[in-house]
Amino acid sequence: MTAVARTAPVAATRNDLLSWITTTDHKRIGILYICTSLCYFAIAGALALAIRTQLAVPGNHLLTPHVYNELFTLHGTAMIFLFVAPFALGLANFLIPLQIGAPDMAFPRLNATSYWMFLFGGIIVFSGVATNEGAAAAGWTAYAPLSEIAVSTGLGQDLWIVGVLMVSVASILTSINFVTTVFIYRAPGMTMWRIPIFTWEMVATSLLIFMAFPPLASDLLLLFVDRRLGGHAFDPAFGGNPILYQHLFWFFGHPEVYVMILPYFGVISEIIPVFARKPIFGYTGLVLAAFAIAGLSMGVWAHHMFTTGAVNNPFFSAVSFLIAVPTGVKFFNWIATMWRGSISFKTPMLFSMGFLMNFLLGGVTGVMLASPPVDYQAHDSYFVVAHMHYVLGGGSLFAIFAGLYFWWPKMFGVMLDERLGTWSFWFLFIGFNVAFFPMHILGVEGMPRRVFTYPDTGSLPELNFIATCGAYIMLIGAILFGINVLVSALRGKPAGDDPWGANSLEWATTSPPPEYNFTSLPPIRSERPVWDMHHPEGARASR
Amino acid sequence: MHALTWPMSATSQSTLLGGDWRLLTTVGLIVAALVWGLILFAAFRWRRRDDREALPPQFRNNYPLEIAWTIVPLIIVGILFVYTYRAEAGVDAVIAHPDVTVAVHAYRWGWNFAYVGGPIVGGPSVGPVDGGAPIDAAPPPQLVLPVGETTRIELTSDDVTHGFWVPDFLFKRDAIPGMINTFDLRPDKLGTFLGRCSQFCGYDHALMTFTVRVVTPKAFAAWRNLPVPS
Numbered sequence: 001m002t003a004v005a006r007t008a009p010v011a012a013t014r015n016d017l018l019s020w021i022t023t024t025d026h027k028r029i030g031i032l033y034i035c036t037s038l039c040y041f042a043i044a045g046a047l048a049l050a051i052r053t054q055l056a057v058p059g060n061h062l063l064t065p066h067v068y069n070e071l072f073t074l075h076g077t078a079m080i081f082l083f084v085a086p087f088a089l090g091l092a093n094f095l096i097p098l099q100i101g102a103p104d105m106a107f108p109r110l111n112a113t114s115y116w117m118f119l120f121g122g123i124i125v126f127s128g129v130a131t132n133e134g135a136a137a138a139g140w141t142a143y144a145p146l147s148e149i150a151v152s153t154g155l156g157q158d159l160w161i162v163g164v165l166m167v168s169v170a171s172i173l174t175s176i177n178f179v180t181t182v183f184i185y186r187a188p189g190m191t192m193w194r195i196p197i198f199t200w201e202m203v204a205t206s207l208l209i210f211m212a213f214p215p216l217a218s219d220l221l222l223l224f225v226d227r228r229l230g231g232h233a234f235d236p237a238f239g240g241n242p243i244l245y246q247h248l249f250w251f252f253g254h255p256e257v258y259v260m261i262l263p264y265f266g267v268i269s270e271i272i273p274v275f276a277r278k279p280i281f282g283y284t285g286l287v288l289a290a291f292a293i294a295g296l297s298m299g300v301w302a303h304h305m306f307t308t309g310a311v312n313n314p315f316f317s318a319v320s321f322l323i324a325v326p327t328g329v330k331f332f333n334w335i336a337t338m339w340r341g342s343i344s345f346k347t348p349m350l351f352s353m354g355f356l357m358n359f360l361l362g363g364v365t366g367v368m369l370a371s372p373p374v375d376y377q378a379h380d381s382y383f384v385v386a387h388m389h390y391v392l393g394g395g396s397l398f399a400i401f402a403g404l405y406f407w408w409p410k411m412f413g414v415m416l417d418e419r420l421g422t423w424s425f426w427f428l429f430i431g432f433n434v435a436f437f438p439m440h441i442l443g444v445e446g447m448p449r450r451v452f453t454y455p456d457t458g459s460l461p462e463l464n465f466i467a468t469c470g471a472y473i474m475l476i477g478a479i480l481f482g483i484n485v486l487v488s489a490l491r492g493k494p495a496g497d498d499p500w501g502a503n504s505l506e507w508a509t510t511s512p513p514p515e516y517n518f519t520s521l522p523p524i525r526s527e528r529p530v531w532d533m534h535h536p537e538g539a540r541a542s543r
Numbered sequence: 544m545h546a547l548t549w550p551m552s553a554t555s556q557s558t559l560l561g562g563d564w565r566l567l568t569t570v571g572l573i574v575a576a577l578v579w580g581l582i583l584f585a586a587f588r589w590r591r592r593d594d595r596e597a598l599p600p601q602f603r604n605n606y607p608l609e610i611a612w613t614i615v616p617l618i619i620v621g622i623l624f625v626y627t628y629r630a631e632a633g634v635d636a637v638i639a640h641p642d643v644t645v646a647v648h649a650y651r652w653g654w655n656f657a658y659v660g661g662p663i664v665g666g667p668s669v670g671p672v673d674g675g676a677p678i679d680a681a682p683p684p685q686l687v688l689p690v691g692e693t694t695r696i697e698l699t700s701d702d703v704t705h706g707f708w709v710p711d712f713l714f715k716r717d718a719i720p721g722m723i724n725t726f727d728l729r730p731d732k733l734g735t736f737l738g739r740c741s742q743f744c745g746y747d748h749a750l751m752t753f754t755v756r757v758v759t760p761k762a763f764a765a766w767r768n769l770p771v772p773s
Contacts, residue, residue, distance in 0.1 A: 065746050065748075145720060151745060307717050317628070321621075335585055336605070339589070340600055342589065343586060344591040360575055360579060367567065379741070448741045448749075
């Protein structure tokens with residue numbers, strides 16, 4: 001039927017260790033990315049529990065200040081650089097060629113290179129713990145001059161720079177791969193206005209990655225030159241400027257926030273229509289909103305610097321407020337997709353609902369933080385910690401679980417257990433809100449972020465203790481997910497090609513798909529070819 | 544609820560800040576409640592009761608609605624921006640001739656307060672036993688301000704970036720090496736308030752506190768003329 005369809009599947013697929021190490025198959029690289037990022041997530045989650053345990057009571061002596069500083073630095077670095085962002089790259093690696101009807105990525109070996117750089121970059125960041133002065137302890141932002149050699153004397157900070165640099169170069173290479181693949185590898189009939197929303201969001205994400213990561217790389221290189229080669233880029237005594245570090249960092253850092261959320265907007269946009277049994281509402285609006293968010297996100301970086309007194313606050317405030325508009329459009333589109341639908345609450349949909357409920361609060365506090373006068377109180381306080389976790393934990397993390405439950409059958413050919421999944425969801429959802437909602441109030445009461453202890457005043461002890469309980473409730477949810485994975489590996493129900501009655505092309509092939517993905521493709525006449533194939537009557541009505 | 548009202552308003556600047564906070568919280572919570580309501584309503588109203596249900600209507604666009612939910616939020620954030628812009632201008636305004644001027648130097652881990660015309664006070668925030676010691680191991684450095692008068696703060700850092708934060712003033716500003724940040728404080732309430740370093744600065748960041756004691760102008764003049772304890 002098509003060029004893709006003529007590609008004969010390779011007879012026997014090897015499954016030994018060497019075949020995984022040497023693989024250039026986008027699905028295997030995707031799965032490697034996902035498993036690796038989940039390992040980093042487990043480590044970062046354990047660090048978070050140690051942090052919350054230290055903060056359970058005021059004046060706790062469980063951890064020394066230095067160890068505490070290492071823990072939150074590694075927690076932030078791992079969650080951001082090694083889990084939330086790379087998980088999306090892994091999922092996209094697995095899905096993009098399948099969703100556009102392609103046999104593989106445009107540059108399979110470059111793709112493998114990216115994965116291995118990501119894996120070793122992460123290991124290098126963590127290897128700091130084996131050095132004399134321990135791992136990096138200057139926060140995931142590593143602000144100069146704090147991260148300069150005069151203050152952060154340890155080798156751990158250098159390893160952090162090198163590791164994060166490797167991960168960012170890997171991300172740049174991957175984003176080039178994604179965009180090229182989507183632009184030139186689409187199957188016949190798969191016009192740009194028919195590619196699934198997830199793939200669209202990854203196009204926007206990729207553009208952001210190659211706008212935002214090079215400034216980060218230059219920032220880190222300057223810092224390294226300062227530390228080890230006698231530079232003075234950020235040293236005011238020699239005409240350097242600490243504000244420059246912050247500008248370069250946040251010129252990366254804010255688009256990075258959208259690198260960590262746009263893919264998950266895509267995940268949610270794939271899942272809601274399937275479980276509401278309706279087409280996605282406002283496809284064009286969703287795509288335009290993604291690009292509006294991506295574009296605006298390049299002009300808001302200094303809202304992380306409202307209290308420096310060194311930036312034009314009103315400008316960055318105005319652009320930050322504007323981002324609420326396209327984000328709101330997406331919310332309304334998701335609700336309209338559910339409207340008058342026939343909604344079933346299987347685990348992927350449950351987690352998507354969790355995403356909607358949590359992310360909304362993160363969005364609202366985000367609009368508040370767009371106002372500089374609010375930042376004069378809330379910046380660098382636990383209010384910001386709450387906001388950022390509602391976006392990345394309540395938002396991205398819930399979408400990650402939604403995506404895992406949704407595409408697990410496609411990746412491994414077996415279902416995850418619905419009952420365990422539902423229990424896991426409720427523990428995670430309740431635990432998350434118990435852990436993070438009180439932090440809004442902690443911040444307003446005056447608790448700064450990144451403190452290893454706090455005084456026994458006001459409601460600080462009670463609220464911190466509640467937050468710690470929430471973290472342990474989340475742990476139960478995460479363990480239940482781990483059990484679910486084991487159960488599915490041992491006796492998971494076979495998935496079949498299309499267990500959910502889904503829309504996009506990945507559900508037109510076997511689970512797991514063969515090498516080179518497809519033996520034949522259904523005709524592609526809308527953004528949901530598989531649904532059209534199963535509902536010839538509905539397909540006519542919907543066009 | 545404490546967080547919703549921000550009852551502490553210890554300077555004339557913080558009255559403006561509190562107003563901005565209340566407006567944004569109120570609008571934010573109303574919008575959130577509406578959208579949460581829509582999500583939950585849709586989820587309950589159209590939950591699938593039977594897997595053999597007929598296909599729901601397959602609509603996918605409604606342009607007037609889509610334009611409306613783009614324009615209306617645009618207007619809302621426009622209004623919020625105008626309000627917030629005015630509040631910020633009021634807070635950041637500095638007057639020509641402040642009654643008192645203090646050069647504040649933050650360092651790892653303490654605060655120096657140099658009053659123009661004397662005295663110079665302050666010192667380390669952390670007692671001789673650092674780290675595990677209780678926060679009140681040593682009395683933290685104290686900034687003394689006259690109530691009802693405008694004090695100019697000229698803030699900088701001697702090493703890494705710190706942050707000057709008095710939660711009861713609803714205000715903070717970063718202390719950045721090589722740069723002087725200038726702002727006015729006009730306390731309108733007597734009392735002693737806790738100040739903290741807000742920008743992470745390493746080992747003892749959590750203990751880098753100070754206090755602000757707001758006194759009557761008369762008491763302030765008397766305090767100023769005391770010999771500095773050596």
